Amino acid sequence: MTAFNQHPGRVFRVRDLHELLGLPAEEPSINVTRSRLGRLVRQGLLGQPGRGRYQKRT
Structure with missing residues (x-):
């Protein structure tokens, strides 16, 4: 939630979120996220404006 609070209005893909947070990009880790x-x-708490995209609800 911290990334969504720091970037209000931004739409994230899971891989983008992993990059931003410095998390490992292996498939099992991405699936957990x-x-x-x-x-x-x-x-x-989050909205899904498109398939595979996540955004903080306002």
């Missing part, structure tokens, strides 16, 4: 982002979407 994708799962976490999906959970945040279901909780209403």
